[in-house]
Amino acid sequence: MLNLWMRASVLIALLAVLLMLGFLFAQSWPYWRAYGVGMLFSGEWYPYERLFGMLPAIIGSFWAALIALVIAVPSAIAAAVLSTELMPGAWRGLLRTGMELLAGIPSVVYGLIGLWVLLPFLQSTLNLLTGHNLLAAGLLLSLMILPTIMVMAQDALHEVQISQREAGLNLGMDWHTRLWRILLPQAWPGIRSGILLALGRALGETMAVMLVVGSMDRIPQPFYNLLVPAQTLTARIGREIGEASFGSMHFSALMACGLLLAMATISISLLANRKHV
Amino acid sequence: MHKTVAMLFAAIVFAAPTLSHAGITLHAAGSTTVLPVVSTAANIWHQQHPHVNITVSGGGSGVGIASMIQGTADIGMASREIDAQEAAKLNGKVDVFTIAKDAVAVVVSKAVYVGGVHQLSLQQIAAIYRGKIKNWREVGGPDAQIFVIDKEASRGTRHVFAEAVLGDAHARAPGAAVISGSNNEEQSLVAHSDSAIGMLSNAWLNDAVRGVAVGQGNAAVLPDIQHVRDGSYPISRSLHVMLAKKGASEARDFVAFLLSPAGQKIVKQSGYLPVR
Numbered sequence: 401m402l403n404l405w406m407r408a409s410v411l412i413a414l415l416a417v418l419l420m421l422g423f424l425f426a427q428s429w430p431y432w433r434a435y436g437v438g439m440l441f442s443g444e445w446y447p448y449e450r451l452f453g454m455l456p457a458i459i460g461s462f463w464a465a466l467i468a469l470v471i472a473v474p475s476a477i478a479a480a481v482l483s484t485e486l487m488p489g490a491w492r493g494l495l496r497t498g499m500e501l502l503a504g505i506p507s508v509v510y511g512l513i514g515l516w517v518l519l520p521f522l523q524s525t526l527n528l529l530t531g532h533n534l535l536a537a538g539l540l541l542s543l544m545i546l547p548t549i550m551v552m553a554q555d556a557l558h559e560v561q562i563s564q565r566e567a568g569l570n571l572g573m574d575w576h577t578r579l580w581r582i583l584l585p586q587a588w589p590g591i592r593s594g595i596l597l598a599l600g601r602a603l604g605e606t607m608a609v610m611l612v613v614g615s616m617d618r619i620p621q622p623f624y625n626l627l628v629p630a631q632t633l634t635a636r637i638g639r640e641i642g643e644a645s646f647g648s649m650h651f652s653a654l655m656a657c658g659l660l661l662a663m664a665t666i667s668i669s670l671l672a673n674r675k676h677v
Numbered sequence: 678m679h680k681t682v683a684m685l686f687a688a689i690v691f692a693a694p695t696l697s698h699a700g701i702t703l704h705a706a707g708s709t710t711v712l713p714v715v716s717t718a719a720n721i722w723h724q725q726h727p728h729v730n731i732t733v734s735g736g737g738s739g740v741g742i743a744s745m746i747q748g749t750a751d752i753g754m755a756s757r758e759i760d761a762q763e764a765a766k767l768n769g770k771v772d773v774f775t776i777a778k779d780a781v782a783v784v785v786s787k788a789v790y791v792g793g794v795h796q797l798s799l800q801q802i803a804a805i806y807r808g809k810i811k812n813w814r815e816v817g818g819p820d821a822q823i824f825v826i827d828k829e830a831s832r833g834t835r836h837v838f839a840e841a842v843l844g845d846a847h848a849r850a851p852g853a854a855v856i857s858g859s860n861n862e863e864q865s866l867v868a869h870s871d872s873a874i875g876m877l878s879n880a881w882l883n884d885a886v887r888g889v890a891v892g893q894g895n896a897a898v899l900p901d902i903q904h905v906r907d908g909s910y911p912i913s914r915s916l917h918v919m920l921a922k923k924g925a926s927e928a929r930d931f932v933a934f935l936l937s938p939a940g941q942k943i944v945k946q947s948g949y950l951p952v953r
Binding site: 446448449454515519520523530596614615616617628639642644646 | 747829853857
């Protein structure tokens, strides 16, 4: 009975993924047929002029996720090492609970905090016209994905066998050597899963990003300028899906954005599930 | 344990139909300019008719009209006219009622207003949105780069503004620095900046968000109710609600309430010009 139940669940999960991909593909097909894959590299998105270039949002999504990772990965791993290896037990629990709480805060709350605190701060310290930009989105995302990476890294560090640690001690290794040669390499598969899971969330996050990114469908000039309002794939869908009538080319183009995101996230998950690099 | 679960399940199954008989829920969606009127009216209407619940959500006029096309809302709200494409899709399925009029104010941050910009001509506003004028100094204001706020294409305010200023409802605004959504979002952007220009219904003006007079020289007109009434303000418009012809009679009653003296009083209190 239990066996049957488990098989059915797996089947349903698989079916759900396939259905979703199929739906996105079917709905975005008119767009791909009319405009072709070349639109991925076009910078002009003006739905009322029937121009649906993907590039500004692709660049935006890429930068926002990258900034988030660059900040969150080292901090999360450092925090995990600190809490599992160096802190007394009571503190460790407290930190973990805090992280789990952080992970449970709805994204719109992060977005509002960003809007009220982060944007005015960026605007005044960097002397910008507005704080809406990719840096703000990346900073906010880094806070949102930090708990995922840290909790997974903590678990991975816990899994490192006592015998391994003792062997290190017996060999007279100092703390740094033990950390770099034993703890982190042993825990790496778990940490890596955490990073890839977090990357998936960073790419897919909509609400918080939409509130702070500026939603400007324009390629940053130059393309690495993170201090001007920009756009991400998710924010574009969030802003425009309501008015795009079902079945229109605009709707189809937004579904194409969705398909790109889904494919990116799925390839990330597949990477995360590979056992060895 | 199993018994409890079974009983709970039975309770839900049997209670569900009774619950749905207890009242009717209507959904209104669309323009955030029309929203304050409809949501205040919905509260009052619910007190008078407890079996009718009305949920109200924003999204913009484009969303309001799209939800009527798709049949996902009972009451659509729009702060602009329905365009030809949308009319074709609606295919005469809805009735449109004008419940109020207002002005689309050209708003600037307080610092800009205090710095000397009290009026702008339509040409100046257009040049700012096209990116030809970039500094407030060029229009008699402080020496500061202009922070140009555009709105989502689906927004009725954007539609009406762009039509009046740029000549086409969907014209590009290459001078824009940021895209905002609802009236609240726009208002907060302008309030938090000291060099912003934006577009907002006259009901959203306050100390930090100032409306400038539009026009040249002595002919410049302030965006207030008086000038909407006499038709002299150049960017004014009608606010509408829409009903499906085949929709619930309760929705029709509610719209009749909006047009009644009590409903029009809410329109006035919200800062708009009543139509009756």
